[in-house]
Amino acid sequence: MYPNPFEYHRAGSVEEAISLLQELGEDAKLIAGGHSLLPTMKLRLANPAHLIDITGIAGLDHVTDKGDYIEIGALTRHVTLLKDPIIAAKAPLLALIANEVGDRQIRARGTIGGVVAHADPAADYPAGLVALEAEVVTLGPGGETVTPIDDFLISIYTTTLGPDEVVTAVRVPVQPEGTGVAYEKLANQASGYAIIGVAAVVSPGAVKIGLTGLSDRAFRAREAEMSLAGATLDLASIKAATRGITAGVEVYGDIHASEAYRRRVADGLAARAVAKAAGLS
């Protein structure tokens, strides 16, 4: 199964990728791991005339401890996040999530920058990234921009990323001492994508919950978070707070799961994720 023909360009630097994007215009797409783009191209859902391969750009594949936050280069692959000692120590939620992305083969190719730029509403990381209040670093002709993930994600496959901008890194704030994390997922058994994914971050006095797969983009469950903030966390209080966690959010129904089913299972997975992050199960 071939994609349509395209011209292939290799960018040696982010600046070169930006100038290629400017030169080639709307018909150009960046490619890194290609695990979202290539299947889409084979199905003729996308037919870019130019692919700009950024996998050879040095300096975009790194995990760096910056003190208050961890910086993850855009070309960092899922398998790296799964094994990296800095991630394990300072942002373990991302390792938990990486372990649930696709399968081993996909984890060996896919990149966190690709996930963020593609903005698939069923991608796993966004649940964790919104809960961790991560930021997306992009570079464009006007220089570098740092955008909170909650602002960066707009809708299905839609972000604030400009047509001539490149995602260069994701920054994840280091959580306070004593923080517990969990990721609970109901996976589509064929594709591995999240039908529902819930990330929980439980710190002393604060609970943050991010959900993916349910709606046109990942979102925070702020009401549940507020009712759990400072509360004594036990199974009863968690269950009460996470009941109706999708209230007020437009939730999809499709052939994989109806809207009602998604809402109901989201409640259960959210309770489970918070309880796990709180060390209760």
Added chain:
Amino acid sequence: MKTSITINGAAYAADVEPRTLLVQFLRDNANLIGTHTGCETSQCGACTVLLDGEPVKSCTVLAVQADGHAVTTVEGLAPAGFLHPVQAAFWEKGGLQCGYCTAGMLNAVVSLLQENPNPTDDEIRHGLEGNICRCTGYQGIVDSVRLAAEKIAAGGAFEPVKA
């Protein structure tokens, strides 16, 4: 586009269209047809090969992206006339029936055992999520992986092809 890939230790060069997939390069340009195409949408894992030692679905990698890299296919797991311990274990434990998924399954198992030489059954099943088998029901495959782990722990010598 001129593309050169080291496959099973030998260099293969060809001028290919950029849209050529790695699996097509392997089968059509290098004539190594042990690698199968299955779903072609990166779900079934039949086309799994090792790219610089890591398992990838070769239907979802452009050949031009593998330019200058090293690939191992099922043909490269053991010398002619011999079986890799993972292959020998699949033979002994019935890790296959029709064999369509097997080339990809073997590469996935080889890399899984390199990463985790003594996996639990759960780790084996999680590690092989990217490889679909429609015959065995997977139990024979899990048994094969366990035996392969034992064989590798005991030295992992190549074994003559069984009659």
